[in-house]
Amino acid sequence: MNTQLPNDPSLRLVREMLRIRMVEEAIAREYPKGEMRCPTHLSVGQEAVAVGTAAALERTDPAVSTHRAHAHYLAKGGDLKRLLAELFGKEAGCARGRGGSMHLIDLDVGFEGSTAIVGSTLPVGVGLALGIRVRAEAAVACIFLGDGAMEEGVFYESANFAVVRKLPALFICENNSYSVYSPLTKRQPHGRQIHDVVRALGLTTAAHDGNDVFGVAAAVKTAVQAIRDGGSPVFLEFSTYRHLEHCGPYPDDNLGYRPEKDVAAWKARDPIVQAQERLRDHPGFSGEVIERWRSEIAAEIDGAFAFARTAPWPDPSTRAEYVYA
Amino acid sequence: MRDVPTTQMKVIEAIRNGLDVAMDLDPHLICYGLGIDDPKRIFGSTVGLAEKFGNGRVFDVPTSEAAMTGIAVGAALRGVRSVTVHQRLDFFFLAMDQLINNVAKWHFMFGGQRSVPIVIRLILGRGWGQGPTHSQSVHSWFAHIPGLKVVMPTNAADAKGLLLSAIFDPNPVLFLEHRWLHEAVSDVPSGDYRVPLGQARIVSEGGDVTIVAMSFLVPEAIRAAGLLARHGVGCNIIDLRTIRPLDWDTVSAGILKTGRLLALDSGLPICSVASEIVAFASERHFQSLKSAPRRLTMPDHPEPTSFGLTRGLHPSAESIADTVCEMLGLPHRFAPDPNAGPHDVPGAWFKGPF
Numbered sequence A: 001m002n003t004q005l006p007n008d009p010s011l012r013l014v015r016e017m018l019r020i021r022m023v024e025e026a027i028a029r030e031y032p033k034g035e036m037r038c039p040t041h042l043s044v045g046q047e048a049v050a051v052g053t054a055a056a057l058e059r060t061d062p063a064v065s066t067h068r069a070h071a072h073y074l075a076k077g078g079d080l081k082r083l084l085a086e087l088f089g090k091e092a093g094c095a096r097g098r099g100g101s102m103h104l105i106d107l108d109v110g111f112e113g114s115t116a117i118v119g120s121t122l123p124v125g126v127g128l129a130l131g132i133r134v135r136a137e138a139a140v141a142c143i144f145l146g147d148g149a150m151e152e153g154v155f156y157e158s159a160n161f162a163v164v165r166k167l168p169a170l171f172i173c174e175n176n177s178y179s180v181y182s183p184l185t186k187r188q189p190h191g192r193q194i195h196d197v198v199r200a201l202g203l204t205t206a207a208h209d210g211n212d213v214f215g216v217a218a219a220v221k222t223a224v225q226a227i228r229d230g231g232s233p234v235f236l237e238f239s240t241y242r243h244l245e246h247c248g249p250y251p252d253d254n255l256g257y258r259p260e261k262d263v264a265a266w267k268a269r270d271p272i273v274q275a276q277e278r279l280r281d282h283p284g285f286s287g288e289v290i291e292r293w294r295s296e297i298a299a300e301i302d303g304a305f306a307f308a309r310t311a312p313w314p315d316p317s318t319r320a321e322y323v324y325a
Numbered sequence B: 001m002r003d004v005p006t007t008q009m010k011v012i013e014a015i016r017n018g019l020d021v022a023m024d025l026d027p028h029l030i031c032y033g034l035g036i037d038d039p040k041r042i043f044g045s046t047v048g049l050a051e052k053f054g055n056g057r058v059f060d061v062p063t064s065e066a067a068m069t070g071i072a073v074g075a076a077l078r079g080v081r082s083v084t085v086h087q088r089l090d091f092f093f094l095a096m097d098q099l100i101n102n103v104a105k106w107h108f109m110f111g112g113q114r115s116v117p118i119v120i121r122l123i124l125g126r127g128w129g130q131g132p133t134h135s136q137s138v139h140s141w142f143a144h145i146p147g148l149k150v151v152m153p154t155n156a157a158d159a160k161g162l163l164l165s166a167i168f169d170p171n172p173v174l175f176l177e178h179r180w181l182h183e184a185v186s187d188v189p190s191g192d193y194r195v196p197l198g199q200a201r202i203v204s205e206g207g208d209v210t211i212v213a214m215s216f217l218v219p220e221a222i223r224a225a226g227l228l229a230r231h232g233v234g235c236n237i238i239d240l241r242t243i244r245p246l247d248w249d250t251v252s253a254g255i256l257k258t259g260r261l262l263a264l265d266s267g268l269p270i271c272s273v274a275s276e277i278v279a280f281a282s283e284r285h286f287q288s289l290k291s292a293p294r295r296l297t298m299p300d301h302p303e304p305t306s307f308g309l310t311r312g313l314h315p316s317a318e319s320i321a322d323t324v325c326e327m328l329g330l331p332h333r334f335a336p337d338p339n340a341g342p343h344d345v346p347g348a349w350f351k352g353p354f
Helices: A009-033 A047-055 A070-075 A080-087 A122-134 A153-164 A194-200 A213-228 A260-268 A271-278 A287-310 B011-025 B049-053 B065-077 B089-103 B139-143 B156-168 B217-229 B248-258 B273-284 B317-328
Strands: A063-065 A111-114 A141-146 A169-175 A204-209 A234-239 B006-010 B030-033 B082-086 B118-124 B149-151 B173-178 B185-189 B201-205 B209-213 B235-239 B242-244 B261-264 B294-296
Touching: A009 A047, A009 A070, A009 A080, A009 A213, A009 A271, A009 A287, A047 A070, A047 A141, A047 A169, A047 A213, A047 A271, A063 A070, A063 A122, A070 A080, A070 A111, A080 A287, A111 A122, A111 B065, A122 A141, A122 A153, A122 A169, A122 B065, A153 B065, A169 A194, A169 A213, A194 A204, A194 A234, A204 A213, A213 A234, A213 A271, B006 B011, B006 B156, B011 B049, B011 B156, B011 B185, B030 B065, B065 B082, B065 B089, B065 B118, B082 B089, B089 B118, B118 B156, B139 B149, B139 B173, B139 B242, B139 B273, B149 B156, B156 B173, B156 B185, B201 B217, B209 B217, B209 B248, B209 B317, B217 B235, B217 B261, B217 B317, B235 B248, B248 B261, B248 B273, B261 B273, B261 B317, B273 B294, B294 B317
Parallel strands: A063 A111, A063 A141, A141 A169, A169 A234, A204 A234, B030 B082, B082 B118, B118 B173, B149 B173, B209 B235, B209 B261, B261 B294
Antiparallel strands: B006 B185, B149 B242, B201 B235
C-alpha cells in the first residue's frame, strides 16, 4: 500500500502514536500463539513520550533505550518488519535474532540500541555524547530511561559526567511509577520529585505530562535546541502509565497492585484519545481520517507479521558468530 | 626483529610510549582514568600526554568506574576509541554490569553491527600489604566471558606491542599490568610496534618440563629454571601473553615436547586459567603425559595484609622448582635465597605505598 503520511506535524504525531499502539496491540494479540519466544515489554499507554521526543530529534541524533523500547525504536523510525522479525527470532530481525525484543537496533535511523538491564544504557548514551564532542559533531544523544533507572548508581555517575564535561546529552525519563510491581512510593521517599534530585546534579530539568504528545514534542524541541546551542545536558521527566503488564501481552490489574482509581484515571487520560480530542477542530482531522489511518496501519502490520512469520530462521551453524569483530 | 631501532625502557615507559604512538596514529583516540593527569600520572605511564594531546583527549574523570566503562562503549559506537585505566583492578569490580552485559556482548547481541574497540588498563597489586582488596588478579573471570580479550604482558617490548595491538583491535581488550613488572627493563622497538594478540612466547626451550605462566610468574619461572639447571633439569617456559584468546597450539606443542606440564597462575585456584590448561592437557594429551599435570596458584583464600602473613603466599621460584622436582621424582628442594630482600616488595625500587 502506498501510504501518504500527513504533512501536518500534529497529525503525524497522532498517526505515529496510533501506529505504535496498533503494533503493540497486534503483538499482544499474537503473542499467545508462542511464535514470539522472548520476554516482551509493551509500550501501550506510553506512546506519547516516544513519539513527541523522536519528532524533536534529527534522524542522525543517536538514541539508546531500555527493555521497553518498541515505541522508542518505531518512533525514531526503526523498521517495523525487522522489529517483528527480531521478536520472531529470525535472521531478518534487526539484531539477526540474537537479541530479541529487549535488544533493538536500527543504525539507519540512529537507534543505537536498547538493552535489558535497568540503567545499563545510560552511560552508553553519555558515551555517544562524548563521541559527538570528540568528533566535533552537532548531534544530540538521546537517552531513554524509566523511573527505576534513576535508582541505579550508574545513573548518578553518568549524569554527573555529562554535566562535568557539558556533553550534548538529553535524558528522557518515562516515569510510569512502577518498577515491575514495585511502586515509587515503596522505592523513594514520600514527596520526592525525580527531576528535583536530578536538578541538584546540575542538569537542566523539567517535568511534564507524558501523555500529552504535543507538550512532549514542544518540551523536547526546546531542550534539543538548548543543547545544540551549547547548553548543559537536559533531563526531562514525563509522567505516564503503562496499560498492560510489566512483561507480557496481558492486562494485569486483576493482581491489584495498582489502585483502581489510578488505573481508571490514567486510562481516561489515554495519550491517543487525548490527542484526538485536541485535534477536534483541526481541518485535516476527522473520523474518516482516523479510519483511513487505521486501515493503512493494519495493512502495514499484517504485511510485517507475514514477513516475520515467513522469514527464515538464522542458520544454527552461525550461532557462535559475532562474538568477536 | 627487523631493523627497527630499539631503546631500553621500563614497562611503564613502554606503555607511555605506546599510548603516545597510538594517539598520534588515531586523532580520535582518547585516554582517561582517575588521576591520568595528576602529579603521579598513573605510576608515570601517562606523563606528558595531557600536555601533548590536550584535555579533550586525555582527561581525569569522576570516581565512577561503571559509568566510565559504559561511556567507553558509547564513544566507541560513535567512532571514538579509548584507553581507560584503573590504578587497581579491584576498583573495576564496580563496572561488572557494563563489562559483562555491554562491553563483551554489544557486537554479538546486535548481530555483529557494531563492535566496541576499547582498551581497559587494569593494574594488579601485590605486596606491601595490598591485602584482600588491592591485590586480586581475576584474569580467569575475564577470560571466561566470550567477547572479551585479555592481555597480560611481562616485559617492556610486549607491553608496548600488545598495547598497540589491543588499541587497534576491533574488540574490547582488558590489559592487565602487574605493578611489580612496571620497572622491568628491556629493549623496546620504536614507532608503531605491534605484538599480535593470541600468540604465546616461548621463553626457554628445555626438554624436561613445560611451565606455562603469565605476568609476574614468568620471571619467577625463569628464576626457577636457573635453580633447576644446576641439577640438570631443563625447563620449557611459555609466557602466555594473552589469556583470551589463548595460544593452545603453543601450549600443545610444549606439552608434547616434554610430556610434563606445570601450569602457574597468579590468580586463585578454583576455575583458574591453570585449571583450564591442566584440563586441556588431560583431555587432549593424556597419552603423552609422563606425570600428572600440576598447578601452582595463589591459595584458595583472600590475601591477608600483614607482613607476618604473606611470606610464601605466592608461587615463587623456589616453590616452582620444588614442584618440578616432585614431578620428576627428584629429591631436591629449594630454600628461599637468604640474601633476598623483604618478601613483600619486587625490589629496592618499590617503596610503597601502592
